[in-house]
Amino acid sequence: MRKLLSRFLSPNILRPSVIAGINARYHLSQWPVGCAPRPNLFGNRNEASPGGPSSDNKSRFKRARGSGNDYHLPVLLEEVTHYLAPQRDKLYLDATLGGGGHSEQLLRIGARVIGLDQDPAALSFARARLTDYRDSFGAIQGNFREFGDILETIGISGLDGVLLDLGISSRQVDDADRGFSFTKPGPLDMRMDPDAEVTAAELVNTCEEEELARVFYQYGEERASRKIARGIVERRLVKPFQCTTDLAEFVESMMPRRGKIHPATRVFQALRIAVNNELRALEEALTEVPRWLRPGGRLVVISFHSLEDRIVKSYLKRCSKAQLDRPEWPAPKANPEHYFKLVMQKGLTPSPDEIKSNPRARSARLRVAERLQTAVPKS
Numbered sequence: 285m286r287k288l289l290s291r292f293l294s295p296n297i298l299r300p301s302v303i304a305g306i307n308a309r310y311h312l313s314q315w316p317v318g319c320a321p322r323p324n325l326f327g328n329r330n331e332a333s334p335g336g337p338s339s340d341n342k343s344r345f346k347r348a349r350g351s352g353n354d355y356h357l358p359v360l361l362e363e364v365t366h367y368l369a370p371q372r373d374k375l376y377l378d379a380t381l382g383g384g385g386h387s388e389q390l391l392r393i394g395a396r397v398i399g400l401d402q403d404p405a406a407l408s409f410a411r412a413r414l415t416d417y418r419d420s421f422g423a424i425q426g427n428f429r430e431f432g433d434i435l436e437t438i439g440i441s442g443l444d445g446v447l448l449d450l451g452i453s454s455r456q457v458d459d460a461d462r463g464f465s466f467t468k469p470g471p472l473d474m475r476m477d478p479d480a481e482v483t484a485a486e487l488v489n490t491c492e493e494e495e496l497a498r499v500f501y502q503y504g505e506e507r508a509s510r511k512i513a514r515g516i517v518e519r520r521l522v523k524p525f526q527c528t529t530d531l532a533e534f535v536e537s538m539m540p541r542r543g544k545i546h547p548a549t550r551v552f553q554a555l556r557i558a559v560n561n562e563l564r565a566l567e568e569a570l571t572e573v574p575r576w577l578r579p580g581g582r583l584v585v586i587s588f589h590s591l592e593d594r595i596v597k598s599y600l601k602r603c604s605k606a607q608l609d610r611p612e613w614p615a616p617k618a619n620p621e622h623y624f625k626l627v628m629q630k631g632l633t634p635s636p637d638e639i640k641s642n643p644r645a646r647s648a649r650l651r652v653a654e655r656l657q658t659a660v661p662k663s
């Protein structure tokens with residue numbers, strides 16, 4: 285059982301005393317279950333800066349913060365904090381922990397955070413960075429599509445806010461060994477979870493031509509999807525693709541560069557989405573949110589391309605309508621999925637200043653919704 289738990293829980297919250305006697309339910313260390321605040325939660329903190337690290341730890345904190353931004357510069361940080369409106373002792377799920385930049389901001393305010401990521405490298409980094417908050421922060425490895433099961437497993441009953449900052453971190457892109465970048469030679473991998481079964485190389489070298497074309501078209505919105513798929517299938521008979529730059533150069537040889545965007549951009553996006561089943565994971569996670577978010581709690585989602593944003597937008601639109609109507613119905617009906625109130629109608633994008641200082645933020649779009657009282661029917 286310890287082995288199973290260690291996959292989910294950070295070492296500092298995995299103690300034998302916790303595991304004992306919980307009747308197959310796993311709790312986070314001495315964390316309060318649900319939302320009851322822990323009386324001495326901030327006992328070791330510097331009272332002058334509530335929720336912040338103790339003064340003894342300040343220099344370590346500064347160092348960690350610096351290296352955190354090297355790992356990944358959190359996008360729309362102020363906006364996320366504003367709209368998530370974290371409160372002291374309330375419990376938030378950062379379902380895409382990454383380098384822990386957003387989580388750190390919530391923790392500094394005094395909130396409690398459960399950080400989830402499917403990439404163990406991100407978890408190790410964020411745990412080290414957020415070590416000063418060990419009493420109010422727990423890091424768990426897992427896919428956010430299963431966040432409900434994970435929370436249930438660790439004995440959490442509800443959340444005061446949920447953050448999804450989708451996609452991959454700068455560190456994942458920059459690490460050539462992960463295979464996300466077409467500008468650096470590396471294995472054609474692209475798995476966020478290194479234990480996942482299928483790599484990009486396996487897709488490229490084994491999928492049927494039609495399936496490849498579908499992936500490039502649906503997930504990359506690549507208009508030349510068929511031509512590229514046909515070319516790949518012919519070329520792999522001679523020499524299978526194993527390296528990122530090999531594939532990128534091959535795509536470029538078929539689709540000469542026009543403008544600033546590399547011709548392999550869409551193919552790489554499509555493969556990454558397919559390898560990590562990103563769109564399905566997003567849909568499943570969104571569907572689970574109403575069950576966990578307490579009334580008044582907010583869901584904040586940052587997406588980085590139109591496919592993700594479309595899913596978020598249409599889900600929130602569907603669940604924020606009080607009534608449903610169809611021409612063939614005699615009268616409108618109450619919407620059984622009326623779970624949210626939209627906090628903003630349109631998505632929010634980063635300011636020109638943010639894009640200037642962090643060009644990777646340029647395609648970000650933030651959407652926010654607030655949970656209503658409506659009950660979720662038991663499934």
Ligand SMILES: C[S@@+](CC[C@H](N)C(=O)[O-])C[C@H]1O[C@@H](n2cnc3c(N)ncnc32)[C@H](O)[C@@H]1O
Pocket residue numbers: 356357358359379380381382383384385386387400401402403406426427428429449450451452453476565
């Ligand atoms: C954009 S980064 C998050 C950065 C983070 N907000 C920060 O401030 O450092 C996205 C992270 O989400 C993780 N991720 C993406 N899809 C996931 C999924 N389905 N389940 C769990 N983690 C996921 C990635 O591994 C990556 O570390």
